[in-house]
Amino acid sequence: MTEKTSTLRAPYATVLKPYGQALVELAKRKSNVICLGADLTRQTETDLFRDELGDRFFNGAMSEQNLMGVAAGLARSGHQVFVNTFGVFATRRPYEQVAMQIAYANLDVKIIGLMPGLSTPGGPSHQATDDIALMRALPNMTVVDVADAREIPQAVEAISAISGPVYLRLKRGEIPVLFDESHQLDLDNVVVVDGVGDSSAEVDLTIFATGMMVAASVAAADALRGVGLEVNVVNVTSLKPLDAAGVLREAGRSKAVLTAENHSIIGGLGSAVAEVLAEAGTGVPLRRVGIRDTFARAFSARYLFEHYGLSSQHLVDTAAALCGRSAPFPEVIDVPQEVGAYSPV
Amino acid sequence: MIAREGFGYLGQALSAAEIFAALYVDVLKATDDLVVSPGHYAIVHYGAGVEVNRISADELETYGVDGSSLESIGTEHTPGLSATCGSLGQGLSVAAGLALGARLKQEDKFVYALISDGEMEEGQTWEAALFSAHHELNNLVVLLDRNDSQVDGPTHQVTTLEPVPDKWAAFGWDVQAVDGHDVAELRRALRAAAEADRPSVIIAETWTLSGLDHLLPDEADGHFLKVSPEQVEAARAHLDQAERDALRVASAPWSKRVGGVA
Structure with a gap:
């Protein structure tokens, strides 16, 4: 019996913008990687990409439906395209474009949806609360969500190795470190x-x-x-x-x-x-x-x-x-986090 | 092609026949991309494809038959089409992506997109127009079939699209307006478009009954025409005579295209 309880507990160390860094590292090695955005460059951590690899960064403006079609065209011309916006704008608004131009065609497009679920105070317009359901329903689409800052760079590598479309759901900004350095992201197994x-x-x-x-x-x-x-x-x-x-x-x-x-x-x-x-x-x-x-x-x-x-x-x-227990139920120990740091809630 | 069922997207074929003729015979190279944004227009792509040996005559017979690669609304299973369209308003975005991709790869080619006037009702068309102009995609040429026809009737009765050339000009495009049934005008416009420093749109004024207007009723639904066996026979006779009278031009080198019919 192995108890895996040593490095998982709060308070958590945090890493800032691990996705944005990982995407830059990937693109430095892989010359066909293109980064697309929709007027949320800093918010999707792709300011790092824009500043380092500006010739492969394109801001598609607030035109997500067009952006998905452009991504498809770029993928058809031999590029691996990362489309970055908030999850809600990557799924609900351009759903048909994602379905027809990316999923149907099984193209090498990675859709990165940031601010999952209730992680944002933005209300119903900004909270991606049905994005997994929408993306799961599309044939050919892989759907990934990650738990910590160790998994994010590995996820960028792992989805880059998938030839077809992927929807990657990401919390943005400060990301907690749950797992130790030896942790291996596993997309094949729970x-x-x-x-x-x-x-x-x-x-x-x-x-x-x-x-x-x-x-x-x-x-x-x-x-x-x-x-x-x-x-x-x-x-x-x-x-x-x-x-x-x-x-x-x-x-x-x-x-x-x-x-x-x-x-x-x-x-x-x-x-x-x-x-x-x-x-x-x-x-x-x-x-x-x-x-x-x-x-x-x-x-x-x-x-x-x-x-x-x-x-x-x-x-x-x-x-x-x-499990058949009666109230009162055990109380969760509230571990204080520094202001601005990640809170697991 | 529509004779077997007695209905189909004949209006699209009649309005765009000369557009495709000019494009295929005079301009489109084996390495170029073609996006037919209203996938319903696949019928004219098939018909024209036979003339340039892109699609075999035998294969043409399978149009609309279960299991055929010539689906009634074109997809990427269709030889020669660069995207799956049919959900209107999506094609121009893909064409823009292809054009940007070609530029990044420093490929000397053009991306041609056929779009319909009804697609100007889709907001995405204008998103794509903004994007293409902002990124100065001068390797992108749009052929806009201004046939004033959509499912519910004449486009101008459904909504006001005019002034069409002004709209595209305001979005930063190189604009030419031509008679879409005049092959010489279309050819001139296509050559001029290739020289533009911006994305180009050729607005082709057309008619869904063109060439068969004496056989088909005026009130015909241009989106999905129904034809009787008698009308089919009369149309065949008319077109056979027209073909005998037509001027022969050399075929484009389609066989060089990847996956092309030898």
């Missing part, structure tokens, strides 16, 4: 990052978490362990294709399953896991933690995560009840 590594050992609960909710799930798991529950946290980086065998393997040794996503519970990780479990005839009790079929308000991320049920405490309450 991975137990916290808990009982021995795949034959039974556990009370498995939390399948993606993106920002991995950190929140680790905090929740600690509180649940405090009342005697054996809990695994599984990092799901590839929402599509989903490692169905891995989901079944981990769910198969769990008395209960929780999914945790900073996204609508419709169409995202929770739905994807439910589809796998149901089609396999698995009767394991399941709860989906995420945004419950609602639009959100324009308030602070911390408020939003608590109000819309994405906090670690909400995970604990849901999980404890699912």
Whole structure:
């Protein structure tokens, strides 16, 4: 039995703009990489690319529908194109263009959607709460969400190695470091990052978490362990294709399953896991933690995560009840973070 | 091509026949890209493609048949088309991307995009117009089929698009307006467009009944024409005679194109 609990806990060190740096490094080695933006250059960390590799950076202005078509044309002429904007503007507004010009044609276009879910106080116009659902529904599209600053540079490399289209969901700015230096991003497998590594050992609960909710799930798991529950946290980086065998393997040794996503519970990780479990005839009790079929308000991320049920405490309450425990439920220890630093909420 | 079913995108073929003739015979090189933004116009691409040995006559017979590579609304399964269109308003953006990509690769080629006047109703067309002018894509040439026709009837009854040349000029494009059924005018305009220092648009005034107007009713839906077997026979006879009367010109070197029909 291996306990993987040493480097995952808050408070977290943070890295500034790891995506923007990684994209520059990739493009320095790979001369066909083009960077496209839509009037959100600094906000998508691509000011670094513009300043270093300006001849391969194009600002397409606030014209996302056109931008997806331009990306397709560039890809058809032999380029690998990274399109950078906020997730909501990369998915909802140009959905048909992404579908017809990029997904249908299976082109080498990487769509980078920043500010996932409720990570922004921008309200419903800026919160990408259905982007995973939209992108998952497109044939040929790979959908990736990452948990920390170690995974981001690896994700840039990994999606660059995929020949077809990819949607990469990214928190922007200061990104926490959850994993140690040896951590390897795995797009092919769901991975137990916290808990009982021995795949034959039974556990009370498995939390399948993606993106920002991995950190929140680790905090929740600690509180649940405090009342005697054996809990695994599984990092799901590839929402599509989903490692169905891995989901079944981990769910198969769990008395209960929780999914945790900073996204609508419709169409995202929770739905994807439910589809796998149901089609396999698995009767394991399941709860989906995420945004419950609602639009959100324009308030602070911390408020939003608590109000819309994405906090670690909400995970604990849901999980404890699912595991047959009665209230009062264990409390999550609130680890203070420096102002301006990342908060797992 | 539409005789088998008795309906199809004949109006598009009739309005754009001379546009494609001028483009294919006189200008388009094997290395150039062609985007047909209204994918419905694939029918005229197929018809013209046979004349320049791009598409075999046998293959033409499969138009609209299940399993054919000549789909009724063209996709990239179609020989010679550089993008999958049909959802209107998307083609010009792809053409702009191809033109920018060619410039980055220092490729000496042109990107031609056929767009329809109805597509000016899609906001994306103007996004693409802004982008192309800002990036000075002088290797991009748009052929705009101004046939005043869309599903609900004459375009001018649906919405006001005029003044069309002024709109493109205001967006920073090189603009020429021509009679879209005059091959000589089209050829002159295409040659001039190649010399422009900006993206070019050739606004071709056309008619969806052109050439068969004496056989087809005035009130015909230009977007999706229905024809009777008698009309088909009369049209065949008319076009056969027209072909006998026509001037022969040399074919473009299509066989050099990647994947081309030998």
